[in-house]
Amino acid sequence: MNFVSDNIVGASAPVMEALARANAGTMPAYGADEITRRIKARFAEIFEREVSIILVTTGTASNALALSSAVPPWGLCVCHREAHVIDDECGAPEFYMHGAKLIGLPGEGAKLSADTVRAYLDGLPRAAKQMPPKALSIAQATECGTVYRPDEIAHLSAVCRDHGMALHMDGARFVNALVSLGCTPAEMTWKQGVDILSFGATKNGCLMAEAVVVFRPDLAEALEHRTKRAGQIISKGRFISAQLEGYFAGDHWLDNARHANRMAGLLAEGLTRLPGIRLAWPAEANEVFPILPQTAADALRAAGAAFMGWTEASLPEGEKVGPDEALIRLVVSYATPEEEVRRFLDAARAALSRQAAE
Known part of the structure; x- marks a missing residue:
C-alpha cells in the first residue's frame, strides 16, 4: 500500500x-x-x-x-x-x-x-x-x-x-x-x-x-x-x-489520468465515510489529503501503508489539525490497483474500530 x-x-x-x-x-x-x-x-x-x-x-x-x-x-x-x-x-x-x-x-x-x-x-x-x-x-x-x-x-x-x-x-x-x-x-x-x-x-x-x-x-x-x-x-x-x-x-495519457483520478475518488469517498476522518481539501485530481486521528495514521503505517505527512499552511479558514490528529497526503497513480485502495480503506476502518474499542 x-x-x-x-x-x-x-x-x-x-x-x-x-x-x-x-x-x-x-x-x-x-x-x-x-x-x-x-x-x-x-x-x-x-x-x-x-x-x-x-x-x-x-x-x-x-x-x-x-x-x-x-x-x-x-x-x-x-x-x-x-x-x-x-x-x-x-x-x-x-x-x-x-x-x-x-x-x-x-x-x-x-x-x-x-x-x-x-x-x-x-x-x-x-x-x-x-x-x-x-x-x-x-x-x-x-x-x-x-x-x-x-x-x-x-x-x-x-x-x-x-x-x-x-x-x-x-x-x-x-x-x-x-x-x-x-x-x-x-x-x-x-x-x-x-x-x-x-x-x-x-x-x-x-x-x-x-x-x-x-x-x-x-x-x-x-x-x-x-x-x-x-x-x-x-x-x-x-x-x-x-x-x-x-x-x-x-x-493512453488520458486513460492513465482517468484511472488515477478514479482511484483518488474512491479513496476520498471511502475515507470520508469513516468516523473521525475529513478531507483538508477536495480531491480534484489524483491526490487525497485526509485529516485523521494520529493513532489511525500510526496504525496504517504499522499495517504497511506508506504515505507522507503534509503541511497545514493552506488549510481552509476555520480548519485546523488537532493535537491528536495528522494531516497526510495519499497519491495514486495510473498503476494503482483498485484492490490496493480497498485494502487501505479496510486498514483505516480496522484502525478506527480498534481505537473506538479502547
Missing part, C-alpha cells in the same frame, strides 16, 4: 514498447530524428495551434528553463508560497534566471486568487531598487491536489496582462487536472492566457519525459540555447520523444 507519490511506479507498457521500437537501428542525434518531428507536430494537434517545444528529462529542468525565458535576472516571479518551484527545486529556477527572485503568496488549497495577486502587485513600489514582477507561476494541479478552473486561470491572466507579466503553468500533473475539468488542453492553457507551460508526463506513465510548451513566440527565442547550456539537449533525444509517442497513442 504505497501512496507516497505517483512517480514511484515504472513506465506503462505502451511507453516501454515505444522505447523498444526507437531503440532499433540508427537515427540522427540531438532531436533531429523523425520521432521528435512527429512529437512536435503532435503537440501542435493537442493544443490546436502552432507551439514551440523543448523536450527535457525532469520537471525541475522544465520549470527552471520555462521561467528563465520569462524572467530576467533583475525580475520577480510570483507564485504560491507552497509551490513546487519555490519549495522543492533547490533554487533551480533562481539559478537559471541568473539571480531573479521568487516570492510566495498565500492561498487556500495552494491556489492563488486574482485578488490576492493583484493586491500584492499593486502594493509594490515602482523604483529601481525594487525587482519588477515579470511572471506569475501557477501549478495545475496544485501541491494540495486542487485544480484551477479555466475562468480562474483567465482572471489570473488578466492580472498578468495589466502588469506586463507572463503566465507560467507548472503542469507536473497537467493531465490529471485536464480530465478532472473535462476541458481541452487549449481551453486550460493559451485560450485562458497561459504563455508557457511545463508539461509533465513522468508522473503519469513515462520514465522521464517532460516538455516546455511555449505559446508566446518571443519567449521561445533563446530557449533552445538555454536548454543546451542546462545540459538538457540530449544526444539520444529520440528516447524522450519515443516515450511521448507511446504516451499519446490512442489517448
